[in-house]
Every structure is written in C-alpha cells, then in structure tokens.
Amino acid sequence: MMQNEIIYMDNAATTRVDPAVVEAMLPFFTEKYAVASSQFSHSPGIEVREALDAARATIAQALGAAKPEEVIFTSGETESNNWALKGMARAFRGKKNHLIISKIESRSVLDSAQALEKEGVRVTYLDVDGEGFVNLDQLRESITDDTFLVSIQHANEEVGTIQDIDAIAAIVKERGVAFHTDASHTFTKVPLDLAETPADLVTITAHLIHGPKGIGALYVREGTPIAKWMHGGFMEFNLRGGVENVPGAVGFAKAVEMTSATQVEYISSLRDRLIDGLMARIPKTELNGPRYRRLPGNVNVSFHYAEGESTLLHLDMMGIAVVTGSACFSRSLEPSYVLMAMGKTHELAHGSIRYSLSRYNTSDEVDRVIEATAEVIETLRRISPLGKDEK
Amino acid sequence: MPIPYSEKVIEHFKNPRNVGRMEDYDAKATEGSPACGDMVTLYLKVDEETKTIKDIKFESYGCASNIATGSIITELAKGKTLDEARKISWKAAAEELGGLPAVKVHCSVLAVDTLRAAIRNYEERHGLVEDREPTTVEVVEKRLRHVMNPLTGLDIVKTHVVKKTDVNNGVVTVWVDLSRDHQFANNIEQEIRERLEPLWDVAEVRVIFNDDEEE
Structure with missing residues (x-):
C-alpha cells in the first residue's frame, strides 16, 4: 500500500469540503463582505442579505420546511442541540420541568441534559435495544403532563441506527409535547420531510455533508415557543443575535445542492x-x-x-x-x-x-x-x- | 499519529520482542482482563540454581503502550536474577521507551505488575515466600502507588489525589480528592478497586469522592 x-x-x-463549496464561498470573504443585517443602510448589505435569504431557502426546501424563516443559522450541531434543549427548558421554566432523551444521544444533547439536571430539570434517559433502537413503549410511558420536550436523534453516528422517527414523532405529538431531533448525520442522506414528520426542532450541520465547519442550523417550526438564544441584536428573526456567518450559510446551501x-x-x-x-x-x-x-x-x-x-x-x-x-x-x-x-x-x-x-x-x-x-x-x-x- | 507515542514505543509496538506463548514454563501470571481493555500474560523459565530468568515470553491484549512495555520489560528482565527483575519499575520501563504519554502510563504499570506476579508465582511454587502479611494503611498506600492519575501520569498517592485511607475489619476506605464528575473519576475508582479487592483479608473497598455523602 x-x-x-x-x-x-x-x-x-x-x-x-467540496471544491465547488469553497468556490461558492470565496466571494463572500473579499468582495461581498458587508453585514447582511445592514440592508437598511447600504446596497452592499442588500446584496449580501439576498445571498443569505437564498441559502436559507435552499436549506428550508431540503428540509420540507413550510417557510424559510423556520431555518435559523447557528454555528453547528453542538450549538443547535444546546439551544434546542436549553431554549425550551427556559421557555417552560416554572411551568413544565421534564425532559426526555435517549441514552445514545450525541454528547451535546447528553451534556446539555445533564447541565439542565443540575439546574433542577428532571430528565428521563430512554433505553435502547441491542441494535440501538429506542424503546417506544418506554417513551410512551415516560411522557407526562410535566414534559416540555422529547429529544431523540434521527440516527446514531457511532453505530448507524436510524430511528423510526415518524413513529416517535407521532407518539410525542399525540401528547402535545414538543419534539426535537438531531438530524446532523441524516440530513440529505436519510429522508426527512418536515411537511410529513411533525418534528418541532431539527438540528442540522454543514460539515458532515462536505460543507464548511462552523455553520449549521436549528429548524424551529412556526409557533414553537423556544427562548431567544444569543442576545445582542435582532438577527435571525430575533432568535440569535450576532453578525451572520454569510460565507458559511452560502457554503452550507451549496453543499446541500451538491447532494x-x-x-x-x-x-x-x-x-x-x-x-x-x-x-x-x-x-x-x-x-x-x-x-x-x-x-x-x-x-x-x-x-x-x-x-x-x-x-x-x-x-x-x-x-x-x-x-x-x-x-x-x-x-x-x-x-x-x-x-x-x-x-x-x-x-x-x-x-x-x-x-x-x-x-x-x-x-x-x-x-x-x-x-x-x-x-x-x-x-x-x-x-x-x-x-x-x-x- | 493518533497518540503522541515516542519512536521507540512505536518500534516495539510494531515489532514486539519475546512475544508468544511458552508451553514448558516454570511460572506464569496474567494481570488485567478483557473487560478493562488491557491484559498481559507472562511466562518465565528460571534457572533453579542461579535463580536467573533464562527465558521470558509475553502475550498482550491491549493498547500500544501495553504491548511496547511488555516488549521492553521482557528485554530488561531476560538474564537477570529474580530479585533484580523484581526491582524493574514502570518508570525504568517507560524511560527505556523514551517516555509515555501521561494518559497511557497506567497501561505500562500493568505489564510491570505482571512480571512481579510471575516472579511471585515462581517463588510460591518453590516455597520461597514468607507468611502473608495483614493489610494495613501502609500496604494499601503501597498498592495505590500503582494507580496512575491519567492527567499527569503520576501515582495518586504522591500527587495527593488520595487524601486519606483507612483499614478497619477488612473494610478499606479511600478518600479521593476529586469530584464525582471529574473526567477520570470512574477510571480511578475502578483502578483503586482492582488494586485492593484481591488482597486476601479485604472484604470491601469504599472509594469516597469529595461530593459523596458519608453516612
């Protein structure tokens, strides 16, 4: 060898990273570098805003989202998962206090759940079988009136198990509870159509599909009462403040197009x-x-x-x-x-x-x-x- | 390279010396288990007159540092008397290998302990062992000097990770200056148990972390 x-x-x-992705990103470093939220002040800002909107629309379409505004750009899987769990816990603080996840979630979900546990949130960790499938009966029995969120990954990155996401979503939504899934490892690879599957929050990331590192998104279904994540401006529909990562978003969208x-x-x-x-x-x-x-x-x-x-x-x-x-x-x-x-x-x-x-x-x-x-x-x-x- | 091993570790890992099974051995010992991820079996052929190690072989199920230490320690022990061989420390083995990453020191200790166990096995078979000594705080601390803190690669007694030990009616208690959610808490507890539970007069081992509640 x-x-x-x-x-x-x-x-x-x-x-x-796919070379076509790099090529699509390059102009947004040296030519179209204005801040997207400067659309109210100058035309370079408008041009960049349009690119950001287009990227959002591409990703929304790939997810089957009803509206592009349901896609909120983040720095990736870890941030999206942290936000999904902590943002929902915050939104329900004083009202509901129970979170359900599985034992084989990614580190960012597990560690977020454990951090919330220290703040007083009650967490149920669902068992999986010998092949990594979540126990659906246990899920059904674990949901109570106090449950504010169920978070179960679409697939496991280590052993590859693809959960029956439709069955899980149906069980959770029947009880009127919000449902989050980490789809970082399935996005564009395993079908997930949010027009069909009633997930409320979905984590995706670019670097697992030949896109750049440092860009991902959390899909937030319209009406989901998640708390604002980053404070410091009205960017990303007033949910995540901070200058938008436009080269990243453009690269993410290009990566999606290349699949x-x-x-x-x-x-x-x-x-x-x-x-x-x-x-x-x-x-x-x-x-x-x-x-x-x-x-x-x-x-x-x-x-x-x-x-x-x-x-x-x-x-x-x-x-x-x-x-x-x-x-x-x-x-x-x-x-x-x-x-x-x-x-x-x-x-x-x-x-x-x-x-x-x-x-x-x-x-x-x-x-x-x-x-x-x-x-x-x-x-x-x-x-x-x-x-x-x-x- | 996934782990920053020295060139010599890699060389011994790729071409381990004295490796394999010995059928007509005079003494044999196995330390570790498949469950803890590292296991070494060591065979000795000893000259009865001079008490020197005529031949030595080892088998390893373990990581690179475990295989490399097994290789180097058999090289060091060959031709030595049992008393000389017993004094080979993991430090000497690690130095001979050009150093080991801190997180991997505990794997090399296992190979050294296996050599000592094999020597003891020989002595027991040949009636060279004195009576069993009762477990005291001193014995416990001596044993715990073989438990490494994976962060530093130094033993947990010397680095004061062990705050206090107590021996009472077969119950050994070890107070550890770490919190339960420390990165290596479970690993260190497991290693402490592996060191103390086999002692002949120890019925129970309790490991107490800073945030554990004591009755």
Missing part, C-alpha cells in the same frame, strides 16, 4: 461491500448496530481478541483513518457509552472500530481496507493471550 496516500474513513467526524440520491445509493453500496468483506474475511467479527435501517456510510464492527487502539494505530501507520470505541482511546478512559447502552460487553467495545464513508471513497479503497484490517487483526490476535484455545 502506498504510504503517502491516506484512505480517510472518518466521515462521521467530519468531511472534506443527490445517487450518491446515497453509492455510499450505501460501499458500506455493504465493507461490512460483507470484513465479516467474510475476518473470523470472530461482530457487526454493531442494525444491518438494515443503518446510516448509508456507517460501518461499526468489533473484532474479538484485538484491542481497538492497537488496531487503529496499525491502520493509521498503513494510511487508513478510522476511530475506535475502546476506552484506551477515549478522553475519559471509558468505553463507548453508545455500545454500553446497547448492552455490549466492555470487551466488544474495546475491540470496536468505526469506518465512516463518504462519496469520495471508492470500492478499491474499501477492498484495500478489508485486506489491511484482516492483516492487522491477524497480527494482534497472534500476540493476544485470548482466543487461542478456541481455535
């Missing part, structure tokens, strides 16, 4: 090729997450008797970029909370490797990664004290 050629399979962390159903099919085919290849080529391999209803680009497998950090390091030295759910690689030295919530053993979490694909990956890369992984796992199993007696 060529040493200088990197095979990047960590697209669930972030993606390479297609054909790409999704292509990425899904690479995913299946990688899953099938790894499972066939390497004995004692387990797939984490569901085989179907799985994010197009997500592959997460556990190799018995081979520790994840060592696997990752060997792959890295071969020019392959992936991540592991091993405790040895985490900032808290604890194994992946997602795999733990799914009832996996510590050992399986330590041996888990996630490959996440994008439209820039090729089937040739997939084949090379299968071979490289097989080689690494064989090496590590040879020096492992585990598993030898079973052979």
Whole structure:
C-alpha cells in the first residue's frame, strides 16, 4: 500500500469540503463582505442579505420546511442541540420541568441534559435495544403532563441506527409535547420531510455533508415557543443575535445542492461491500448496530481478541483513518457509552472500530481496507493471550 | 499519529520482542482482563540454581503502550536474577521507551505488575515466600502507588489525589480528592478497586469522592 496516500474513513467526524463549496464561498470573504443585517443602510448589505435569504431557502426546501424563516443559522450541531434543549427548558421554566432523551444521544444533547439536571430539570434517559433502537413503549410511558420536550436523534453516528422517527414523532405529538431531533448525520442522506414528520426542532450541520465547519442550523417550526438564544441584536428573526456567518450559510446551501440520491445509493453500496468483506474475511467479527435501517456510510464492527487502539494505530501507520470505541482511546478512559447502552460487553467495545464513508471513497479503497484490517487483526490476535484455545 | 507515542514505543509496538506463548514454563501470571481493555500474560523459565530468568515470553491484549512495555520489560528482565527483575519499575520501563504519554502510563504499570506476579508465582511454587502479611494503611498506600492519575501520569498517592485511607475489619476506605464528575473519576475508582479487592483479608473497598455523602 502506498504510504503517502491516506484512505480517510472518518466521515462521521467530519468531511472534506467540496471544491465547488469553497468556490461558492470565496466571494463572500473579499468582495461581498458587508453585514447582511445592514440592508437598511447600504446596497452592499442588500446584496449580501439576498445571498443569505437564498441559502436559507435552499436549506428550508431540503428540509420540507413550510417557510424559510423556520431555518435559523447557528454555528453547528453542538450549538443547535444546546439551544434546542436549553431554549425550551427556559421557555417552560416554572411551568413544565421534564425532559426526555435517549441514552445514545450525541454528547451535546447528553451534556446539555445533564447541565439542565443540575439546574433542577428532571430528565428521563430512554433505553435502547441491542441494535440501538429506542424503546417506544418506554417513551410512551415516560411522557407526562410535566414534559416540555422529547429529544431523540434521527440516527446514531457511532453505530448507524436510524430511528423510526415518524413513529416517535407521532407518539410525542399525540401528547402535545414538543419534539426535537438531531438530524446532523441524516440530513440529505436519510429522508426527512418536515411537511410529513411533525418534528418541532431539527438540528442540522454543514460539515458532515462536505460543507464548511462552523455553520449549521436549528429548524424551529412556526409557533414553537423556544427562548431567544444569543442576545445582542435582532438577527435571525430575533432568535440569535450576532453578525451572520454569510460565507458559511452560502457554503452550507451549496453543499446541500451538491447532494443527490445517487450518491446515497453509492455510499450505501460501499458500506455493504465493507461490512460483507470484513465479516467474510475476518473470523470472530461482530457487526454493531442494525444491518438494515443503518446510516448509508456507517460501518461499526468489533473484532474479538484485538484491542481497538492497537488496531487503529496499525491502520493509521498503513494510511487508513478510522476511530475506535475502546476506552484506551477515549478522553475519559471509558468505553463507548453508545455500545454500553446497547448492552455490549466492555470487551466488544474495546475491540470496536468505526469506518465512516463518504462519496469520495471508492470500492478499491474499501477492498484495500478489508485486506489491511484482516492483516492487522491477524497480527494482534497472534500476540493476544485470548482466543487461542478456541481455535 | 493518533497518540503522541515516542519512536521507540512505536518500534516495539510494531515489532514486539519475546512475544508468544511458552508451553514448558516454570511460572506464569496474567494481570488485567478483557473487560478493562488491557491484559498481559507472562511466562518465565528460571534457572533453579542461579535463580536467573533464562527465558521470558509475553502475550498482550491491549493498547500500544501495553504491548511496547511488555516488549521492553521482557528485554530488561531476560538474564537477570529474580530479585533484580523484581526491582524493574514502570518508570525504568517507560524511560527505556523514551517516555509515555501521561494518559497511557497506567497501561505500562500493568505489564510491570505482571512480571512481579510471575516472579511471585515462581517463588510460591518453590516455597520461597514468607507468611502473608495483614493489610494495613501502609500496604494499601503501597498498592495505590500503582494507580496512575491519567492527567499527569503520576501515582495518586504522591500527587495527593488520595487524601486519606483507612483499614478497619477488612473494610478499606479511600478518600479521593476529586469530584464525582471529574473526567477520570470512574477510571480511578475502578483502578483503586482492582488494586485492593484481591488482597486476601479485604472484604470491601469504599472509594469516597469529595461530593459523596458519608453516612
């Protein structure tokens, strides 16, 4: 394998920006740099305002939003999730005090919920099954008259599980409770039409679809009583003050325009090729997450008797970029909370490797990664004290 | 590189020395478990006359620093007497490897402990061990010197993460100067338990954090 050629399979962390996106953004740094909210003072401001409105309309359309004004630009997934939870808690303070999330939400949802807990909010953490699907009966039973928000991700970035978002939204809305979903990993990849699905708040971000970092949005359905997030001006319909990130918004919209159903099919085919290849080529391999209803680009497998950090390091030295759910690689030295919530053993979490694909990956890369992984796992199993007696 | 390992760590990780299984060993020890993510098995072949380590092999299920330390420590121990080998510290191993990242020091301690356990195993088999000593505060603190604070890579006794210890009727209590929501609270508690629970006369280990309520 060529040493200088990197095979990047960590697209669930972030993606390479499409050159067409960069090109679309460039004029907004050096030529059209006026503040969009200066539309009342000069024509450069009007020109930029129009670009911002157009970007908003493109993204609103991709979401199936009734109005472009329902799309509020933020700095990305983390901010949108913080705002959704804290903005709703604030709006209902003194009236309703119960929040429901799942145990496998992204860090920004989990940590926001925990921060709210310290402020006195009661939080229910819903269980998931062995494939990562939220327990719908438990959801139904957990909603009370005190519940102000249910927040459940559209799909999980680690194990790829796509929730039955329509069933979840129906259960929540039947009780008249607001519903938020983090769709950062599904936006433009897994169908979500807000004309059909009654979610009130939806998190999306640009950098996971070959757009720039530092721009995302929170969809806020008209009438949702969320509290203003950033104070300091009337920007973003008086919900988020601060100078608008116009280059980011333009890049985000361009990234949306560059997506297609054909790409999704292509990425899904690479995913299946990688899953099938790894499972066939390497004995004692387990797939984490569901085989179907799985994010197009997500592959997460556990190799018995081979520790994840060592696997990752060997792959890295071969020019392959992936991540592991091993405790040895985490900032808290604890194994992946997602795999733990799914009832996996510590050992399986330590041996888990996630490959996440994008439209820039090729089937040739997939084949090379299968071979490289097989080689690494064989090496590590040879020096492992585990598993030898079973052979 | 995902983790800033020294060149020597990477070299030993890629080409570990003395690796594999030994069938006709004189002593063997396993420390760690698949659940905690690191596991080392070590085999010794000892010259009965001179008490020197004639041959040594290890197997590792673990991260790079664990594999590299297993490799270097077997190199250091080969040809040494049991008494000399017992004195090889994780510090010596880490220095030999050109240093280890703070967060990874605890993995190297495991390999060193496995060597000591294998030596003890040999001595027990050959009737070279004195009587079991009762667990005291001193014994507890000596054991806790093998628990590393992943932030600093230094042991939790020396760095005063352990505020106080107490031994009473088989119940060991350790007061830790950290809050429950500290990044490494769970990890440190688990390591403390792994160190103290196997002691022969310890029935219970309590780990108390700053914000825990004491009865």
